[in-house]
Amino acid sequence: MKLHLLLTGNELMAGDIIDSNSAMIAEQIKDYGWRINKKVTVGDELDRLCSEINQLCDDADVLIINGGLGPTVDDLTAVALARVSGTEICEHPQALAHLTQWCKTRGFSLNASNYKQAMLPKGCDIIANERGSAVGIKLKHKNCLIFASPGVPSELRPMLSNEIIPTLDNLFPSDHIQTLRLGVFGLGESGIQEMVNSHLSDWPDDIELGFRASMPVLEVKLTTRGSNPEARLRQWTPRVTELLADHLLGELPISLPSATINALKANNLQLCTAESCTGGLIASQLTSVAGASQVYPGGIVSYSNQVKAQLLNVSEESLASDGAVSEHVVRQMALGAIKATGADIAIAVTGIAGPDGGSADKPVGTVWIAWGTAQELKAIKLQLPFDRTAFQSWVAALSLDLVRRQILDLPELPQLMKRFQR
Amino acid sequence: MKLHLLLTGNELMAGDIIDSNSAMIAEQIKDYGWRINKKVTVGDELDRLCSEINQLCDDADVLIINGGLGPTVDDLTAVALARVSGTEICEHPQALAHLTQWCKTRGFSLNASNYKQAMLPKGCDIIANERGSAVGIKLKHKNCLIFASPGVPSELRPMLSNEIIPTLDNLFPSDHIQTLRLGVFGLGESGIQEMVNSHLSDWPDDIELGFRASMPVLEVKLTTRGSNPEARLRQWTPRVTELLADHLLGELPISLPSATINALKANNLQLCTAESCTGGLIASQLTSVAGASQVYPGGIVSYSNQVKAQLLNVSEESLASDGAVSEHVVRQMALGAIKATGADIAIAVTGIAGPDGGSADKPVGTVWIAWGTAQELKAIKLQLPFDRTAFQSWVAALSLDLVRRQILDLPELPQLMKRFQR
Numbered sequence: 001m002k003l004h005l006l007l008t009g010n011e012l013m014a015g016d017i018i019d020s021n022s023a024m025i026a027e028q029i030k031d032y033g034w035r036i037n038k039k040v041t042v043g044d045e046l047d048r049l050c051s052e053i054n055q056l057c058d059d060a061d062v063l064i065i066n067g068g069l070g071p072t073v074d075d076l077t078a079v080a081l082a083r084v085s086g087t088e089i090c091e092h093p094q095a096l097a098h099l100t101q102w103c104k105t106r107g108f109s110l111n112a113s114n115y116k117q118a119m120l121p122k123g124c125d126i127i128a129n130e131r132g133s134a135v136g137i138k139l140k141h142k143n144c145l146i147f148a149s150p151g152v153p154s155e156l157r158p159m160l161s162n163e164i165i166p167t168l169d170n171l172f173p174s175d176h177i178q179t180l181r182l183g184v185f186g187l188g189e190s191g192i193q194e195m196v197n198s199h200l201s202d203w204p205d206d207i208e209l210g211f212r213a214s215m216p217v218l219e220v221k222l223t224t225r226g227s228n229p230e231a232r233l234r235q236w237t238p239r240v241t242e243l244l245a246d247h248l249l250g251e252l253p254i255s256l257p258s259a260t261i262n263a264l265k266a267n268n269l270q271l272c273t274a275e276s277c278t279g280g281l282i283a284s285q286l287t288s289v290a291g292a293s294q295v296y297p298g299g300i301v302s303y304s305n306q307v308k309a310q311l312l313n314v315s316e317e318s319l320a321s322d323g324a325v326s327e328h329v330v331r332q333m334a335l336g337a338i339k340a341t342g343a344d345i346a347i348a349v350t351g352i353a354g355p356d357g358g359s360a361d362k363p364v365g366t367v368w369i370a371w372g373t374a375q376e377l378k379a380i381k382l383q384l385p386f387d388r389t390a391f392q393s394w395v396a397a398l399s400l401d402l403v404r405r406q407i408l409d410l411p412e413l414p415q416l417m418k419r420f421q422r
Numbered sequence: 423m424k425l426h427l428l429l430t431g432n433e434l435m436a437g438d439i440i441d442s443n444s445a446m447i448a449e450q451i452k453d454y455g456w457r458i459n460k461k462v463t464v465g466d467e468l469d470r471l472c473s474e475i476n477q478l479c480d481d482a483d484v485l486i487i488n489g490g491l492g493p494t495v496d497d498l499t500a501v502a503l504a505r506v507s508g509t510e511i512c513e514h515p516q517a518l519a520h521l522t523q524w525c526k527t528r529g530f531s532l533n534a535s536n537y538k539q540a541m542l543p544k545g546c547d548i549i550a551n552e553r554g555s556a557v558g559i560k561l562k563h564k565n566c567l568i569f570a571s572p573g574v575p576s577e578l579r580p581m582l583s584n585e586i587i588p589t590l591d592n593l594f595p596s597d598h599i600q601t602l603r604l605g606v607f608g609l610g611e612s613g614i615q616e617m618v619n620s621h622l623s624d625w626p627d628d629i630e631l632g633f634r635a636s637m638p639v640l641e642v643k644l645t646t647r648g649s650n651p652e653a654r655l656r657q658w659t660p661r662v663t664e665l666l667a668d669h670l671l672g673e674l675p676i677s678l679p680s681a682t683i684n685a686l687k688a689n690n691l692q693l694c695t696a697e698s699c700t701g702g703l704i705a706s707q708l709t710s711v712a713g714a715s716q717v718y719p720g721g722i723v724s725y726s727n728q729v730k731a732q733l734l735n736v737s738e739e740s741l742a743s744d745g746a747v748s749e750h751v752v753r754q755m756a757l758g759a760i761k762a763t764g765a766d767i768a769i770a771v772t773g774i775a776g777p778d779g780g781s782a783d784k785p786v787g788t789v790w791i792a793w794g795t796a797q798e799l800k801a802i803k804l805q806l807p808f809d810r811t812a813f814q815s816w817v818a819a820l821s822l823d824l825v826r827r828q829i830l831d832l833p834e835l836p837q838l839m840k841r842f843q844r
Contacts, residue, residue: 012461013448013457013458013459013461014448014452014457015444015445015446015447015448015449015452016445016632016634017445018440018441018442018445019440019441019444020440022437022441022463023437023438023439023440024437025437026435026436026437027437030436030437035435035436035465036435037435037464037465037470038462038463038464038470038474039434039435039462039463039464040460040461040462040463041444041460041461041462041463042459042460042461043457043459048459048460052460189492189493189494190493190494190533190535190536193493193494193495193535194533194534194535210432210433210496211494212433212438212439213574214439219438221438273702273723275702275705278706278709279705279706279708279709279710279714279718280695280697280702280703280704280705280706280708280709280721280723281702281706281709281710282702283697283701283702283705283706283723284700284701284702284703284705284706286701286702287700287701287702287703287723287725287814288701288703288810288811288814290775290776290777290778290810291778292701292725293725293726296701296725297725297726297728297729298722298723298724298725298726298729298733299702299722299723300720300721300722300723300733301695301702301705301709301720301721301722301723302720303709303714303715303718303719303720304715304719304720304763306719306763306764307719307720307762307763310762310763310764311720311722311733311762311763340729340732340733341726341728341729341732341733342728342732353712354712355712356712356713385527385528388710388712389710392709392710419528419529419530420528420529
């Protein structure tokens with residue numbers, strides 16, 4: 001079944017709103033094994049709308065139109081559908097009944113704007129709208145089945161699941177699709193592609209392997225269909241997880257902080273933070289996860305040297321002789337945080353986020369990270385080629401991952417970060 | 423000038439990601455008086471891509487292609503452009519130089535996947551990518567000028583403003599549109615609309631007044647064109663700023679943390695933080711601003727009671743009798759942070775972000791905020807009807823705004839928050 005999508009609305013073209021409806025439609029139809037083949041978005045212009053409907057219908061079994069069913073003058077979908085069908089719009093009794101009832105429930109009588117929504121292409125079917133005034137339209141044009149749906153997401157959603165999808169499922173029954181999404185940290189997109197090329201050359205055609213970067217976490221997606229897609233995925237997933245190895249955080253939705261928190265919980269450990277260059281970002285990411293309080297008593301944002309000395313007991317001598325961005329200081333920060341919070345494990349970071357503050361010796365992008373227990377504290381130095389925002393985000397991500405790796409007894413550094421070590 | 427947009431990517435068709443790039447493009451070109459006429463989105467299929475490029479070029483002066491420039495096998499834009507141009511892809515010296523340099527900076531050598539990104543349609547021009555590996559492509563097909571740009575928003579943005587828009591501005595000069603964007607905190611969208619309706623009834627037709635919510639900050643936008651749009655805006659802007667009054671943060675790009683940091687700098691004051699329920703978010707937002715170290719020595723994330731007592735000197739007695747979410751505790755947190763960091767002003771927050779941890783007495787959404795100097799410390803209690811993420815984000819925003827208001831001697835609370843005060 002070949003399905004196209006036509007979105008209409010000046011606000012979509014002007015960038016005033018971001019289209020989330022097409023993602024909702026794609027998500028909902030995906031489990032039925034269908035996908036959107038082509039998506040066209042145009043403004044509220046009648047000629048353009050008519051020509052797009054005609055072109056899209058020539059090339060598809062199904063066309064979903066979204067938007068343009070409202071009460072205002074720029075809502076043109078009904079008129080466009082009438083024109084391409086060579087008919088006219090006229091009062092639709094069921095649509096009128098719905099509108100009358102809809103207004104009555106809300107305590108006002110039908111006005112001219114609302115009445116306009118009862119004027120539909122002659123002979124079309126309607127699709128019930130349980131949330132709003134605009135009914136949907138169903139009609140056949142050429143060999144294409146057209147559904148016209150409202151642009152308001154909360155009205156579109158039930159229309160899709162109650163009427164459009166069941167109709168399609170009846171007309172075009174298909175195998176359902178099974179998808180597995182894995183969260184990965186510390187491998188680049190091209191790095192994974194290389195690994196796949198060299199280690200999964202026997203990968204079967206019926207399981208699609210896709211990647212998506214939403215840095216710093218990368219998503220690896222396995223998709224299959226057929227008579228028993230679950231079993232098919234179960235059979236091949238281990239090959240991928242083996243390849244991703246220590247870089248695999250788990251099945252999505254998983255985030256770096258929740259992966260680290262899970263590791264802490266499973267081992268009954270408490271983590272604290274001492275942040276300079278990340279300025280509270282690590283703490284904030286940890287505490288964005290509900291239930292973080294079980295494993296995270298708190299931390300110190302020691303942005304100034306004075307706070308490093310006062311709250312984390314970093315020696316004035318180290319600060320003066322080695323500088324704030326140094327191994328001595330980062331180790332003292334970690335120990336100071338453990339002492340102050342009573343946690344088992346610390347993350348401490350100190351670096352130069354930029355754009356200013358770098359020197360020949362310690363350029364922007366230099367960072368020292370210390371992590372571990374008071375007894376077994378590790379420290380590394382990295383040089384990261386990112387701007388301020390990305391620098392903070394990568395240092396936070398890596399810090400959380402270093403702790404996860406240490407708790408789970410995995411290799412010390414993720415692949416992607418080795419090149420930045422100094 | 424007629425401009426079409428072609429977006430490519432299976433992830434866009436599958437609903438895995440929501441396209442925000444086309445809104446970014448529409449926003450940026452709008453100021454030049456241009457708009458997107460038609461937008462087509464297709465998956466990563468070579469035949470479909472080629473036929474769409476051909477069709478769109480027949481009907482437009484300019485085609486912007488977005489996506490499909492990456493290193494993986496499903497990135498097909500370069501190949502498609504070569505095919506429709508009747509040429510082939512070959513190594514592009516400038517692209518190769520960029521890639522080599524890009525890899526070198528990151529400490530690894532060019533692999534096959536990255537090398538693929540140097541293979542471009544013969545004879546095309548490149549568009550520099552200052553943020554990523556994939557250069558853009560510029561070429562003429564039929565009578566249409568094509569720009570191919572990367573799908574990663576942070577790479578697309580500078581490419582648009584540095585190269586694509588200046589090129590178009592040169593080829594298709596038009597009346598410029600003058601736009602003024604104001605950042606506002608503490609007024610709702612409908613609240614502003616009401617204010618406009620009742621106080622700006624004489625607003626002129628040639629200046630468009632628009633709102634855009636990117637909560638917690640709201641954008642108010644004035645747009646005009648004509649022979650002297652700057653003067654026209656200068657004339658009417660004071661009417662709007664007067665209306666927004668203490669809720670106006672300044673001209674965008676302004677953020678809440680930078681507005682607060684500006685106020686601190688102007689008054690030579692230092693701020694510290696003591697965060698419980700926001701868990702470092704306030705600190706993180708402050709330190710996301712370059713130069714924050716001038717006014718922000720640091721803070722404490724006192725997630726556990728033990729850390730509140732140990733690092734902020736909150737009395738065990740208050741914690742036991744009043745509970746962690748109480749006026750006594752939040753005031754002691756603020757004083758403790760000032761003492762520990764040596765700052766002039768503190769923000770302290772303690773509350774119940776949820777989803778768990780609420781009680782009949784202190785339901786989820788309860789928060790105490792204290793702010794001010796040791797001598798003049800204020801505290802308020804609010805009850806916020808938001809989920810965990812929104813709760814943390816609004817508490818952080820309000821806290822920063824309370825400090826800004828105090829320093830600038832503005833009314834204590836923004837309009838929108840009054841209804842939540844308890």
